[in-house]
Amino acid sequence: MKLFFWRRFGAAWIDVFLVYAGVSFLLALGALAGLRVSLEPLFVIGAVVYGAVCLSRNGQTVGKTLFGIAVESTTGGRPTVTQVLAREVLGKWLISVVVPVAFARVLLKAAWVPTVFDAFVLGLVVAVLTFYSLLAKRPWYDSMAGTAVRRAPAMGWSPKVSALVLLAAALLGLGSKAVEYTICGHLSCHLALHQSMRSTKPYVDFLKGKRTAPVDYVLGLFDRFDVVVLCERFHPEASQWDFIFEVVKDPRFADRVGHVFTEYGNSAMQDSLDQFMETDGMPPTDVQARAVHLMRHWSVWPTWPNVNFYNYLVRLYALNQSLPAAKRIRHHFTDVPVNWAQLTAETMPKHWQAMADRDEQMARQVVDGMRRLARPGKPAKCLVVMNFRHAFDITGGRPGAKRRNTCEFIRDAMPDRVANVLLNTSVIFLAPIAGGLWDAAFEATGNRPAGFDFARSPFGEDPFDLFLFAPPVQARFRYRDVFTGFVFAQPLKDQYSETGIPGYYGGFEPEMRRRAALLGKDYSGGVEHEIRQEQQGHVNRKQPVFNFRFATCIELCLLGLASVGFVIGLVACLTGRARERCDPPSCTFPAAP
Numbered sequence: 001m002k003l004f005f006w007r008r009f010g011a012a013w014i015d016v017f018l019v020y021a022g023v024s025f026l027l028a029l030g031a032l033a034g035l036r037v038s039l040e041p042l043f044v045i046g047a048v049v050y051g052a053v054c055l056s057r058n059g060q061t062v063g064k065t066l067f068g069i070a071v072e073s074t075t076g077g078r079p080t081v082t083q084v085l086a087r088e089v090l091g092k093w094l095i096s097v098v099v100p101v102a103f104a105r106v107l108l109k110a111a112w113v114p115t116v117f118d119a120f121v122l123g124l125v126v127a128v129l130t131f132y133s134l135l136a137k138r139p140w141y142d143s144m145a146g147t148a149v150r151r152a153p154a155m156g157w158s159p160k161v162s163a164l165v166l167l168a169a170a171l172l173g174l175g176s177k178a179v180e181y182t183i184c185g186h187l188s189c190h191l192a193l194h195q196s197m198r199s200t201k202p203y204v205d206f207l208k209g210k211r212t213a214p215v216d217y218v219l220g221l222f223d224r225f226d227v228v229v230l231c232e233r234f235h236p237e238a239s240q241w242d243f244i245f246e247v248v249k250d251p252r253f254a255d256r257v258g259h260v261f262t263e264y265g266n267s268a269m270q271d272s273l274d275q276f277m278e279t280d281g282m283p284p285t286d287v288q289a290r291a292v293h294l295m296r297h298w299s300v301w302p303t304w305p306n307v308n309f310y311n312y313l314v315r316l317y318a319l320n321q322s323l324p325a326a327k328r329i330r331h332h333f334t335d336v337p338v339n340w341a342q343l344t345a346e347t348m349p350k351h352w353q354a355m356a357d358r359d360e361q362m363a364r365q366v367v368d369g370m371r372r373l374a375r376p377g378k379p380a381k382c383l384v385v386m387n388f389r390h391a392f393d394i395t396g397g398r399p400g401a402k403r404r405n406t407c408e409f410i411r412d413a414m415p416d417r418v419a420n421v422l423l424n425t426s427v428i429f430l431a432p433i434a435g436g437l438w439d440a441a442f443e444a445t446g447n448r449p450a451g452f453d454f455a456r457s458p459f460g461e462d463p464f465d466l467f468l469f470a471p472p473v474q475a476r477f478r479y480r481d482v483f484t485g486f487v488f489a490q491p492l493k494d495q496y497s498e499t500g501i502p503g504y505y506g507g508f509e510p511e512m513r514r515r516a517a518l519l520g521k522d523y524s525g526g527v528e529h530e531i532r533q534e535q536q537g538h539v540n541r542k543q544p545v546f547n548f549r550f551a552t553c554i555e556l557c558l559l560g561l562a563s564v565g566f567v568i569g570l571v572a573c574l575t576g577r578a579r580e581r582c583d584p585p586s587c588t589f590p591a592a593p
Contacts, residue, residue, distance in 0.1 A: 007067045008149060010568045014063030017565030018165065019046045020558070021173025027190050028176040036440065038197050039190040039558075040118065044093055051088040056081050060152070062162045063565070066572040070152035083145045091141025100125045115193035163573040170566055177559060181552075189431075189551035196435025202458040203441035207450065214243065214487045217451025219252050221419045221485065222381050227370070229384040229407050229420040231391035231483070232263075236497035237545050240423055241308040243489040244385060249319050254327045259373060259382040261366045263390055263406070264309045265333025266299045273331060276313075277320055287317050292503055299335035300355065302515030302523075305530055307498040307540055332382075334365035334406075340515055348518050359390060363409030370414070379417070384410070388466075391420050392482055419484035421451075426492060427466055430550045434462045442488055451487040454480035492546040500539035505531045 023039065023046045030037045054061040059070040059078045071087070073079050079087070104121045132140050142148055181187055189195070212220065221228045233240050247253060248260060265273065276290040291313040298304040313331075320328040336358055343351055366384055373380035384391075386406050393408050395401035403409050411418045424442075426432050432439050438459060442448070454460030460480030479486070505512055509531055516527040533541070 007069050007151075010572065011061065011063030011067040011069060013565035014066060014166070014569040014572070015047075015050065015061050015565070017173075017562045017569070018062055018169045019043060019050050020562035021169035021566075022046055022050075023173075024559075025172040025176050028180060031188065036195055036197055036200070036436075037190065038192040038195045038435070040115070040192055041197065044097060048089055048093050051092070052084055055079060055084045055088060062165050063569070064149075065162045066159065066166075066569055068151055068153065069149055071147050071149055072152070074146050074148050079145070079147050083147050087141050087145035087147050091144045092139075096125060096129060096141065097122065115191045118192070159573065163569075166566065166569045166573070174559070174563070174566075177555070186548035187552045187555035188548070189554045191554065192435055193427075193431045194436055194551055194554075196437045198435075198437055200437060200441045200444060203437065204444050206458055207441060207445045207448075211448070211450040212452060214449050214451040214489050215246050215250055217485065217487060218247050218383075218421065219250060219256070221421070222256055225419040225484075226379050226381045226417040227366070227384060227410060227414060227419070228382075229386055229391050229410070229418065230487075231420060231422045231425075232385055232387040233423055233425040233495070234428075234497070234545055235387055236306045236308065236499055237495055238308040238311075238498040238542070239490045239495050241312050243423070243487075244383075245312055245315055247383065248316070248329055253383075254323060254329060257381045257383060258327075259330050259332065259369070259380065260385070261332045261334050261369065261382055262309075262385045263335060263362060263387055264385070265294070265331075266297050266335055266338055267333045267365055268337035268339060269294055269297050270333050272297075273333060277317060277328070277331065280321065282317075287314055288503070291317075292501060295501060295504065296508060296512075297338075297340060299338045300358075302340060302519065303504075303512055303527055303530070305499050305501050305504050307501055310501045332365065332369055334362040336361050341511075343515070343518060345518060359404060359406045360409050362386070362390070363406045363413070366406075366410055367413040391422075392466075393420060394464075394477060394482055396477065396481060420482075421485045421487055422479070422483045424486070424488040424490075424492075425466075425495075426546050432492065432546075433465060437462070439492060442491065447488075447491045449487075449489055451485060453485045454483055457486075459486055493544070495545045496542050497545050498540060498542050500530070500533060500541045502539045503534075504539075505534050 020043065023042050026042060026046075027037055027039065051061065055071050056079075059072055064070055071079055071084075073083060101118050101121050129140060136143060138148065177187060218228060218230070230244065272290075273294060276294070282290070291310050294313060295304055295310050316329060316331060323329075336354055338351065338354075366382070370380045370382060373382075384407075389404075390406040392405045393411060394405070395403060395408050403412060407418065407420050424433075424438070442450075452459075457480075460478060462479055464477040464479050464482050512527055512531070513524065516524040533539070
């Protein structure tokens with residue numbers, strides 16, 4: 001019985017490889033034709049067609065031929081077309097795969113990233129069906145269709161033909177991947193996580209209408225709101241701070257707003273920041289030294305060598321030097337006050353405890369600051385920059401919903417006065433938003449920068465998928481529920497990270513090592529690497545943020561997993577497994593009625 005199980009298992013793996021190879025070739029052709037096709041539905045369709053055609057023809061797939069097994073009717077003989085359709089289409093794929101996923105999506109809405117969600121649902125289904133098979137000694141779709149898998153000689157598919165089919169599939173599937181990698185330098189991921197099959201037309205039509213430039217859009221929000229929260233991308237990403245500085249240096253910002261609050265910056269260092277900005281006429285070396293000093297005293301982590309905010313501080317000083325005193329931009333740190341010099345291994349637990357309500361503390365800095373800045377009859381206005389979830393509002397406006405994010409606390413304190421804006425980004429820099437649909441729409445319109453409200457746009461109607469898993473609230477949000485607006489500043493391919501602040505560790509290495517040791521060996525190892533990089537002159541290190549490595553890794557994993565079937569098939573061909581014969585009459589099928 002165990003031997004027979006492994007025959008079925010090996011045969012199935014060979015068939016998975018054949019379907020995957022054929023689908024990969026079709027996906028490559030579709031990409032050349034500009035079609036957006038996902039792997040999952042195409043694989044299901046390919047598996048249904050492959051299984052139904054092969055079993056209707058002679059009761060065997062290529063895998064089953066190579067392992068000397070076949071599908072037959074429980075009453076004897078080859079399965080009828082009706083049985084094959086019931087087994088392959090209705091039982092194995094429609095009821096076991098398509099229906100559970102579709103039902104779960106209708107029931108739970110699209111709160112999860114599709115591929116992650118589908119894998120979770122199918123994992124549960126496979127567990128249930130495996131349990132049934134162990135009890136019934138056969139898969140449930142065989143029970144439903146009145147079929148069984150038994151040992152049998154090759155019927156119709158000769159071992160040589162099967163081997164040729166296997167090699168042809170390898171040439172098409174593996175060859176298309178090799179060509180793509182050679183030309184592009186990476187492999188595109190066609191899972192729904194990366195490649196939605198929905199049409200880009202509504203998005204393209206919307207973008208072809210009248211659009212507002214990103215800086216104009218953000219500044220225009222201050223006509224309706226007093227606080228505008230920008231949702232920062234991945235922390236080290238640098239191009240976003242080029243855009244933020246474009247907003248800040250616009251003369252309209254100094255005239256109408258004048259204040260910036262950021263998650264970045266230890267609020268205990270506010271006096272140092274103010275003195276820095278108020279000291280006129282400093283030479284560039286002193287400006288850089290002051291900026292480095294502020295970057296060395298972060299709140300959450302003992303080191304922060306990301307270049308983007310360092311550059312922003314240097315540029316902000318230069319900007320303020322060009323402005324009259326009354327027009328200068330005031331910058332405010334909001335993060336939890338921390339004195340690293342006083343932290344030891346014994347006091348570190350208190351440090352982490354102080355971070356428990358970090359979002360609420362940062363919000364309080366903004367709210368209290370706005371109250372201090374307000375004048376009778378003239379409320380203050382400010383730009384707030386928060387990273388990722390801190391800028392989310394996933395309460396759905398419900399009074400009883402638990403507040404977790406900074407933007408939510410600010411909105412509670414300042415109802416109807418706060419807007420939050422998402423900068424175009426990716427899902428934790430691993431996959432594009434909406435399965436790449438948004439980026440494809442912008443690419444179709446020349447990647448022209450734009451800013452717009454999510455309300456009354458097709459973008460706002462898309463399920464909120466910036467979390468890989470559903471948020472821990474009742475969670476069926478769309479983007480218009482979470483954000484006021486959206487800014488497309490640079491396409492993913494132009495976004496880059498930049499690390500290694502010049503002189504960041506110089507002369508400060510012992511203190512940085514002491515701090516790093518408080519977080520353990522792994523963190524200390526990272527700091528040592530950074531110190532060596534700086535000593536070797538490797539600063540301002542740049543690399544693309546969305547570099548397709550994750551997509552390539554996914555594709556290589558799928559390719560490797562499927563290719564095990566190719567190896568199994570080759571071994572079966574070489575060992576002559578398909579030429580084995582069982583004793584009559586069990587291996588001889590009478591003609592189908």
